[in-house]
Amino acid sequence: MRPSERLQRIPPYAFAELERKIAARRAAGADVISLGIGDPDRPTPPLIVEAMQEAVSEPQTHRYPSNRGRADFRAAVRDFYARRFDVALDPDTEVIPAIGAKEAIFNLNLAFLDPGDYALAADPGYPVYTGGPWLAGAEPVLMALEPEHGFVPDLGAIEEGVARRSKLMYLNYPNNPTGAVVPAGFFERVVEFARAYEILVVHDNAYSEISFDGYRAPSFLATPGAKDVGIEVFSLSKGYNMTGWRCAVAVGNAAALEIYWRLKTNIDSGLFEAVQLAGVAAVSPDADAEVASMNELYRRRRDVVCDALRGIGVDVNPPRGTIYIWAPVPEGFPSSAAYCEHVLEQAAVVLSPGAIYGPAGEGWFRISLTTPDHRLMEAVERLGALAERP
Numbered sequence: 107m108r109p110s111e112r113l114q115r116i117p118p119y120a121f122a123e124l125e126r127k128i129a130a131r132r133a134a135g136a137d138v139i140s141l142g143i144g145d146p147d148r149p150t151p152p153l154i155v156e157a158m159q160e161a162v163s164e165p166q167t168h169r170y171p172s173n174r175g176r177a178d179f180r181a182a183v184r185d186f187y188a189r190r191f192d193v194a195l196d197p198d199t200e201v202i203p204a205i206g207a208k209e210a211i212f213n214l215n216l217a218f219l220d221p222g223d224y225a226l227a228a229d230p231g232y233p234v235y236t237g238g239p240w241l242a243g244a245e246p247v248l249m250a251l252e253p254e255h256g257f258v259p260d261l262g263a264i265e266e267g268v269a270r271r272s273k274l275m276y277l278n279y280p281n282n283p284t285g286a287v288v289p290a291g292f293f294e295r296v297v298e299f300a301r302a303y304e305i306l307v308v309h310d311n312a313y314s315e316i317s318f319d320g321y322r323a324p325s326f327l328a329t330p331g332a333k334d335v336g337i338e339v340f341s342l343s344k345g346y347n348m349t350g351w352r353c354a355v356a357v358g359n360a361a362a363l364e365i366y367w368r369l370k371t372n373i374d375s376g377l378f379e380a381v382q383l384a385g386v387a388a389v390s391p392d393a394d395a396e397v398a399s400m401n402e403l404y405r406r407r408r409d410v411v412c413d414a415l416r417g418i419g420v421d422v423n424p425p426r427g428t429i430y431i432w433a434p435v436p437e438g439f440p441s442s443a444a445y446c447e448h449v450l451e452q453a454a455v456v457l458s459p460g461a462i463y464g465p466a467g468e469g470w471f472r473i474s475l476t477t478p479d480h481r482l483m484e485a486v487e488r489l490g491a492l493a494e495r496p
Protein backbone atom coordinates (compact mmCIF):
# COMPACT_ATOMS: atom_id res chain seq x y z
CA MET A 107 0.00 0.00 0.00
CA ARG A 108 1.43 3.37 -0.98
CA PRO A 109 0.57 6.64 0.81
CA SER A 110 -0.14 9.69 -1.32
CA GLU A 111 2.75 11.90 -2.48
CA ARG A 112 1.37 14.57 -0.16
CA LEU A 113 1.59 12.30 2.87
CA GLN A 114 5.05 11.10 1.90
CA ARG A 115 6.31 14.68 2.03
CA ILE A 116 5.81 14.96 5.77
CA PRO A 117 7.74 13.11 8.46
CA PRO A 118 5.81 10.81 10.83
CA TYR A 119 4.04 12.81 13.55
CA ALA A 120 6.73 13.17 16.23
CA PHE A 121 4.62 12.17 19.19
CA ALA A 122 3.43 9.03 17.45
CA GLU A 123 7.10 8.02 17.17
CA LEU A 124 7.74 8.90 20.81
CA GLU A 125 4.78 6.77 21.91
CA ARG A 126 6.20 3.83 19.97
CA LYS A 127 9.57 4.18 21.72
CA ILE A 128 7.96 4.39 25.15
CA ALA A 129 5.88 1.30 24.45
CA ALA A 130 9.02 -0.61 23.42
CA ARG A 131 10.87 0.37 26.63
CA ARG A 132 7.85 -0.55 28.77
CA ALA A 133 7.50 -3.88 27.00
CA ALA A 134 11.15 -4.49 27.91
CA GLY A 135 10.22 -4.03 31.59
CA ALA A 136 11.40 -0.41 32.19
CA ASP A 137 9.40 1.85 34.56
CA VAL A 138 9.22 4.71 32.10
CA ILE A 139 8.17 8.19 33.26
CA SER A 140 7.01 10.35 30.39
CA LEU A 141 7.58 14.09 30.56
CA GLY A 142 6.96 14.16 26.82
CA ILE A 143 3.47 14.98 25.64
CA GLY A 144 1.56 18.01 27.02
CA ASP A 145 -1.57 16.20 28.14
CA PRO A 146 -2.89 17.37 31.55
CA ASP A 147 -2.86 14.55 34.11
CA ARG A 148 -5.63 16.03 36.25
CA PRO A 149 -9.25 15.19 35.41
CA THR A 150 -11.62 17.65 33.76
CA PRO A 151 -13.19 19.83 36.52
CA PRO A 152 -16.46 18.35 37.91
CA LEU A 153 -18.62 21.30 36.85
CA ILE A 154 -17.68 20.65 33.22
CA VAL A 155 -18.17 16.88 33.51
CA GLU A 156 -21.58 17.44 35.14
CA ALA A 157 -22.63 19.85 32.38
CA MET A 158 -21.68 17.17 29.85
CA GLN A 159 -23.56 14.46 31.74
CA GLU A 160 -26.69 16.57 31.78
CA ALA A 161 -26.31 17.54 28.14
CA VAL A 162 -25.70 14.03 26.91
CA SER A 163 -28.93 12.82 28.50
CA GLU A 164 -30.85 15.31 26.34
CA PRO A 165 -31.81 13.57 23.08
CA GLN A 166 -31.68 16.77 21.05
CA THR A 167 -27.87 16.85 21.51
CA HIS A 168 -27.62 13.48 19.74
CA ARG A 169 -28.38 14.80 16.30
CA TYR A 170 -26.05 16.40 13.78
CA PRO A 171 -24.85 19.71 15.12
CA SER A 172 -24.71 22.73 12.87
CA ASN A 173 -21.22 23.75 11.81
CA ARG A 174 -22.04 27.28 12.93
CA GLY A 175 -22.34 26.02 16.50
CA ARG A 176 -25.01 26.43 19.16
CA ALA A 177 -26.07 30.00 19.87
CA ASP A 178 -25.53 29.52 23.62
CA PHE A 179 -21.97 28.26 23.12
CA ARG A 180 -21.11 31.14 20.81
CA ALA A 181 -22.63 33.61 23.28
CA ALA A 182 -20.63 32.05 26.13
CA VAL A 183 -17.44 32.47 24.12
CA ARG A 184 -18.37 36.10 23.41
CA ASP A 185 -18.87 36.69 27.15
CA PHE A 186 -15.59 34.96 27.99
CA TYR A 187 -13.61 37.01 25.46
CA ALA A 188 -15.14 40.23 26.82
CA ARG A 189 -14.52 39.30 30.46
CA ARG A 190 -11.10 37.71 30.10
CA PHE A 191 -9.47 39.61 27.22
CA ASP A 192 -11.53 42.77 26.81
CA VAL A 193 -12.23 41.71 23.21
CA ALA A 194 -15.69 42.25 21.67
CA LEU A 195 -16.90 39.44 19.38
CA ASP A 196 -20.08 39.16 17.34
CA PRO A 197 -21.26 35.61 18.14
CA ASP A 198 -23.10 35.33 14.80
CA THR A 199 -20.13 36.06 12.54
CA GLU A 200 -16.97 36.01 14.63
CA VAL A 201 -17.16 32.68 16.52
CA ILE A 202 -17.10 29.14 15.07
CA PRO A 203 -16.65 25.95 17.12
CA ALA A 204 -13.74 23.72 16.14
CA ILE A 205 -13.16 20.04 16.88
CA GLY A 206 -10.01 20.95 18.78
CA ALA A 207 -7.43 23.53 17.73
CA LYS A 208 -5.64 20.90 15.64
CA GLU A 209 -8.67 20.57 13.37
CA ALA A 210 -8.94 24.32 12.90
CA ILE A 211 -5.23 24.84 12.30
CA PHE A 212 -5.04 22.02 9.78
CA ASN A 213 -8.20 22.98 7.92
CA LEU A 214 -7.20 26.64 7.64
CA ASN A 215 -4.40 25.45 5.36
CA LEU A 216 -6.88 23.75 3.06
CA ALA A 217 -9.11 26.80 3.15
CA PHE A 218 -6.45 29.40 2.30
CA LEU A 219 -3.45 27.83 0.57
CA ASP A 220 -2.90 26.89 -3.06
CA PRO A 221 0.15 25.16 -4.51
CA GLY A 222 2.98 27.69 -4.65
CA ASP A 223 1.73 29.62 -1.63
CA TYR A 224 3.75 29.98 1.57
CA ALA A 225 2.67 29.76 5.19
CA LEU A 226 4.96 31.41 7.72
CA ALA A 227 5.45 29.04 10.63
CA ALA A 228 7.10 29.59 13.99
CA ASP A 229 10.20 27.39 14.44
CA PRO A 230 10.25 25.68 16.89
CA GLY A 231 6.49 25.27 16.76
CA TYR A 232 3.47 23.01 16.93
CA PRO A 233 4.04 20.46 14.13
CA VAL A 234 0.73 21.17 12.34
CA TYR A 235 2.06 24.63 11.27
CA THR A 236 4.38 22.79 8.87
CA GLY A 237 2.51 19.52 8.23
CA GLY A 238 -0.69 21.43 7.42
CA PRO A 239 0.76 23.54 4.58
CA TRP A 240 2.52 20.51 3.12
CA LEU A 241 -0.66 18.46 3.11
CA ALA A 242 -2.42 21.38 1.44
CA GLY A 243 0.17 21.28 -1.36
CA ALA A 244 1.79 24.55 -0.26
CA GLU A 245 5.08 25.27 1.54
CA PRO A 246 5.77 26.21 5.13
CA VAL A 247 8.50 28.84 5.57
CA LEU A 248 10.13 28.71 8.97
CA MET A 249 10.53 31.79 11.15
CA ALA A 250 13.18 31.05 13.77
CA LEU A 251 12.34 31.89 17.39
CA GLU A 252 15.66 32.78 19.00
CA PRO A 253 16.20 33.29 22.73
CA GLU A 254 17.97 36.62 22.10
CA HIS A 255 14.78 37.96 20.47
CA GLY A 256 12.56 36.67 23.30
CA PHE A 257 11.48 33.72 21.15
CA VAL A 258 9.55 35.86 18.67
CA PRO A 259 10.29 35.85 14.93
CA ASP A 260 12.35 38.65 13.46
CA LEU A 261 9.75 39.99 10.99
CA GLY A 262 12.34 42.27 9.40
CA ALA A 263 14.36 39.20 8.38
CA ILE A 264 11.55 37.79 6.22
CA GLU A 265 12.48 38.40 2.60
CA GLU A 266 10.17 40.62 0.58
CA GLY A 267 9.52 37.88 -2.02
CA VAL A 268 8.67 35.38 0.68
CA ALA A 269 6.34 37.80 2.45
CA ARG A 270 4.52 38.47 -0.82
CA ARG A 271 3.91 34.76 -1.45
CA SER A 272 2.78 34.12 2.14
CA LYS A 273 -0.93 33.75 2.80
CA LEU A 274 -0.86 32.61 6.43
CA MET A 275 1.28 33.24 9.48
CA TYR A 276 1.17 30.96 12.54
CA LEU A 277 2.00 32.37 15.94
CA ASN A 278 1.41 31.05 19.44
CA TYR A 279 1.87 32.85 22.79
CA PRO A 280 2.22 31.67 25.51
CA ASN A 281 4.40 29.49 23.35
CA ASN A 282 4.79 25.79 22.90
CA PRO A 283 7.54 24.61 23.18
CA THR A 284 9.59 27.56 24.52
CA GLY A 285 7.21 28.70 27.28
CA ALA A 286 7.80 32.30 26.10
CA VAL A 287 5.14 34.95 26.54
CA VAL A 288 4.60 37.70 24.01
CA PRO A 289 6.85 40.74 24.47
CA ALA A 290 5.23 44.19 24.54
CA GLY A 291 4.75 45.63 21.06
CA PHE A 292 5.22 42.38 19.12
CA PHE A 293 1.56 41.79 18.22
CA GLU A 294 1.36 45.42 17.01
CA ARG A 295 4.28 44.76 14.64
CA VAL A 296 2.55 41.58 13.44
CA VAL A 297 -0.62 43.52 12.57
CA GLU A 298 1.42 46.05 10.57
CA PHE A 299 3.32 43.31 8.73
CA ALA A 300 0.16 41.32 7.96
CA ARG A 301 -1.56 44.44 6.63
CA ALA A 302 1.39 45.31 4.40
CA TYR A 303 1.56 41.84 2.82
CA GLU A 304 -2.10 40.78 3.07
CA ILE A 305 -1.36 37.79 5.25
CA LEU A 306 -3.96 36.12 7.46
CA VAL A 307 -2.51 35.79 10.96
CA VAL A 308 -3.55 32.68 12.84
CA HIS A 309 -2.84 33.11 16.52
CA ASP A 310 -2.94 29.73 18.21
CA ASN A 311 -4.15 30.53 21.69
CA ALA A 312 -3.81 27.14 23.34
CA TYR A 313 -2.20 28.25 26.59
CA SER A 314 -3.54 31.67 27.59
CA GLU A 315 -5.22 30.30 30.72
CA ILE A 316 -2.04 28.76 32.10
CA SER A 317 0.23 31.42 33.54
CA PHE A 318 2.18 32.22 36.68
CA ASP A 319 3.65 34.95 38.85
CA GLY A 320 0.71 37.31 38.24
CA TYR A 321 1.07 37.22 34.44
CA ARG A 322 -2.19 37.14 32.42
CA ALA A 323 -1.74 36.32 28.74
CA PRO A 324 -3.50 38.62 26.25
CA SER A 325 -5.52 37.61 23.22
CA PHE A 326 -3.96 38.59 19.88
CA LEU A 327 -7.37 40.08 19.05
CA ALA A 328 -6.92 42.70 21.79
CA THR A 329 -4.27 44.34 19.58
CA PRO A 330 -5.66 47.31 17.61
CA GLY A 331 -6.38 46.22 14.03
CA ALA A 332 -5.86 42.49 14.78
CA LYS A 333 -9.38 41.54 13.76
CA ASP A 334 -8.78 43.08 10.32
CA VAL A 335 -5.90 40.72 9.64
CA GLY A 336 -6.34 37.69 11.81
CA ILE A 337 -8.14 35.04 13.69
CA GLU A 338 -7.40 33.31 16.95
CA VAL A 339 -7.91 29.64 17.72
CA PHE A 340 -8.78 29.26 21.39
CA SER A 341 -8.57 25.71 22.69
CA LEU A 342 -10.16 24.42 25.87
CA SER A 343 -7.82 21.40 25.89
CA LYS A 344 -5.00 22.54 28.15
CA GLY A 345 -6.51 25.22 30.38
CA TYR A 346 -9.52 23.07 31.36
CA ASN A 347 -7.98 19.56 31.22
CA MET A 348 -10.14 18.70 28.21
CA THR A 349 -7.68 17.31 25.66
CA GLY A 350 -9.87 14.27 24.95
CA TRP A 351 -13.05 16.29 24.47
CA ARG A 352 -11.93 18.07 21.27
CA CYS A 353 -13.35 21.49 22.04
CA ALA A 354 -12.05 24.77 20.63
CA VAL A 355 -13.26 27.87 18.82
CA ALA A 356 -11.98 29.94 15.93
CA VAL A 357 -12.73 33.62 16.56
CA GLY A 358 -11.97 36.94 14.88
CA ASN A 359 -12.08 38.09 11.26
CA ALA A 360 -15.58 37.33 9.96
CA ALA A 361 -14.61 36.97 6.28
CA ALA A 362 -11.86 34.48 7.13
CA LEU A 363 -14.20 32.51 9.39
CA GLU A 364 -16.80 32.37 6.63
CA ILE A 365 -14.21 30.71 4.37
CA TYR A 366 -13.16 28.31 7.12
CA TRP A 367 -16.83 27.45 7.69
CA ARG A 368 -17.36 26.85 3.97
CA LEU A 369 -14.48 24.38 3.99
CA LYS A 370 -15.69 22.67 7.16
CA THR A 371 -19.16 22.06 5.80
CA ASN A 372 -17.47 19.84 3.21
CA ILE A 373 -15.26 18.00 5.68
CA ASP A 374 -16.87 17.49 9.07
CA SER A 375 -20.30 17.72 10.63
CA GLY A 376 -19.58 20.05 13.50
CA LEU A 377 -18.85 19.72 17.20
CA PHE A 378 -21.03 17.36 19.29
CA GLU A 379 -23.61 19.61 20.93
CA ALA A 380 -23.10 18.05 24.36
CA VAL A 381 -19.42 19.02 24.13
CA GLN A 382 -20.46 22.56 23.21
CA LEU A 383 -22.64 22.66 26.35
CA ALA A 384 -19.69 21.42 28.42
CA GLY A 385 -17.72 24.25 26.78
CA VAL A 386 -20.31 26.74 28.04
CA ALA A 387 -19.57 25.56 31.60
CA ALA A 388 -15.80 25.70 31.03
CA VAL A 389 -15.70 29.33 29.87
CA SER A 390 -18.15 30.51 32.55
CA PRO A 391 -16.81 32.40 35.59
CA ASP A 392 -17.71 29.33 37.66
CA ALA A 393 -14.62 27.56 36.31
CA ASP A 394 -12.20 30.37 37.23
CA ALA A 395 -11.31 28.85 40.62
CA GLU A 396 -10.49 25.51 38.94
CA VAL A 397 -8.19 27.25 36.48
CA ALA A 398 -6.47 29.14 39.31
CA SER A 399 -5.87 25.96 41.26
CA MET A 400 -4.38 24.22 38.19
CA ASN A 401 -2.07 27.17 37.71
CA GLU A 402 -0.89 26.86 41.29
CA LEU A 403 -0.22 23.15 40.75
CA TYR A 404 1.81 23.82 37.58
CA ARG A 405 3.69 26.68 39.24
CA ARG A 406 4.76 24.37 42.03
CA ARG A 407 5.87 21.70 39.56
CA ARG A 408 7.64 24.32 37.44
CA ASP A 409 9.67 25.46 40.43
CA VAL A 410 10.61 21.91 41.44
CA VAL A 411 11.78 21.08 37.92
CA CYS A 412 13.66 24.35 37.38
CA ASP A 413 15.45 24.01 40.74
CA ALA A 414 16.41 20.43 39.94
CA LEU A 415 17.69 21.35 36.46
CA ARG A 416 19.75 24.20 37.84
CA GLY A 417 21.12 21.77 40.43
CA ILE A 418 22.59 19.67 37.63
CA GLY A 419 24.00 22.68 35.83
CA VAL A 420 21.25 23.28 33.26
CA ASP A 421 20.71 27.01 32.74
CA VAL A 422 16.92 27.27 32.62
CA ASN A 423 14.50 30.21 32.70
CA PRO A 424 11.23 29.50 34.56
CA PRO A 425 8.40 30.17 32.08
CA ARG A 426 5.56 32.57 32.92
CA GLY A 427 3.05 30.55 30.91
CA THR A 428 2.31 27.09 29.43
CA ILE A 429 2.96 23.66 30.88
CA TYR A 430 6.47 23.41 29.45
CA ILE A 431 10.05 23.92 30.54
CA TRP A 432 12.39 24.64 27.62
CA ALA A 433 16.00 24.04 28.53
CA PRO A 434 19.36 23.83 26.77
CA VAL A 435 20.85 20.37 26.21
CA PRO A 436 23.75 19.77 28.61
CA GLU A 437 27.24 19.98 27.13
CA GLY A 438 28.74 16.88 25.64
CA PHE A 439 25.75 15.70 23.61
CA PRO A 440 25.84 16.14 19.83
CA SER A 441 22.10 16.76 19.50
CA SER A 442 18.84 17.07 21.41
CA ALA A 443 17.82 13.64 20.12
CA ALA A 444 21.06 12.10 21.42
CA TYR A 445 20.53 13.61 24.87
CA CYS A 446 16.89 12.49 25.08
CA GLU A 447 17.81 9.01 23.83
CA HIS A 448 20.50 8.83 26.54
CA VAL A 449 18.02 9.90 29.26
CA LEU A 450 15.42 7.39 28.04
CA GLU A 451 17.95 4.54 27.89
CA GLN A 452 19.72 5.29 31.16
CA ALA A 453 17.00 6.81 33.37
CA ALA A 454 13.77 5.67 31.70
CA VAL A 455 12.58 9.29 31.56
CA VAL A 456 11.03 10.66 28.39
CA LEU A 457 11.98 14.21 27.39
CA SER A 458 11.05 15.80 24.07
CA PRO A 459 14.03 16.63 21.85
CA GLY A 460 13.80 20.26 20.76
CA ALA A 461 14.56 19.40 17.13
CA ILE A 462 11.18 17.68 16.72
CA TYR A 463 9.61 21.16 16.84
CA GLY A 464 11.81 22.44 14.03
CA PRO A 465 15.49 23.08 13.29
CA ALA A 466 15.66 26.12 15.62
CA GLY A 467 14.73 23.77 18.47
CA GLU A 468 18.03 21.90 18.08
CA GLY A 469 20.16 22.22 21.21
CA TRP A 470 17.10 22.30 23.47
CA PHE A 471 14.77 19.85 25.17
CA ARG A 472 11.24 20.21 26.53
CA ILE A 473 9.75 18.94 29.76
CA SER A 474 5.99 18.81 30.16
CA LEU A 475 4.65 19.46 33.66
CA THR A 476 1.61 17.24 33.15
CA THR A 477 2.81 14.30 35.23
CA PRO A 478 1.55 13.57 38.77
CA ASP A 479 3.76 15.12 41.47
CA HIS A 480 5.33 11.93 42.81
CA ARG A 481 6.28 10.74 39.32
CA LEU A 482 7.63 14.14 38.40
CA MET A 483 9.78 14.13 41.58
CA GLU A 484 11.00 10.64 40.78
CA ALA A 485 11.89 11.72 37.23
CA VAL A 486 13.78 14.74 38.50
CA GLU A 487 15.70 12.54 40.98
CA ARG A 488 16.60 10.16 38.18
CA LEU A 489 17.91 13.05 36.07
CA GLY A 490 20.03 14.20 39.03
CA ALA A 491 21.42 10.71 39.63
CA LEU A 492 22.17 10.31 35.92
CA ALA A 493 24.05 13.61 35.81
CA GLU A 494 26.25 12.47 38.73
CA ARG A 495 27.24 9.20 37.11
CA PRO A 496 30.81 9.23 35.81
Ligand SMILES: Cc1ncc(COP(=O)(O)O)c(C=O)c1O
Binds near residue numbers: 208282
Ligand atom coordinates in the same frame (compact mmCIF):
# COMPACT_ATOMS: atom_id res chain seq x y z
C1 LIG B 1 0.42 25.18 20.40
C2 LIG B 1 -0.62 24.14 20.34
N1 LIG B 1 -1.68 24.31 19.56
C3 LIG B 1 -2.67 23.41 19.49
C4 LIG B 1 -2.61 22.24 20.21
C5 LIG B 1 -3.72 21.24 20.06
O1 LIG B 1 -4.86 21.66 20.72
P1 LIG B 1 -6.21 20.84 20.61
O2 LIG B 1 -6.18 19.76 21.66
O3 LIG B 1 -7.28 21.85 20.88
O4 LIG B 1 -6.30 20.27 19.25
C6 LIG B 1 -1.51 21.99 21.02
C7 LIG B 1 -1.40 20.72 21.75
O5 LIG B 1 -0.35 20.33 22.19
C8 LIG B 1 -0.50 22.97 21.10
O6 LIG B 1 0.58 22.80 21.86
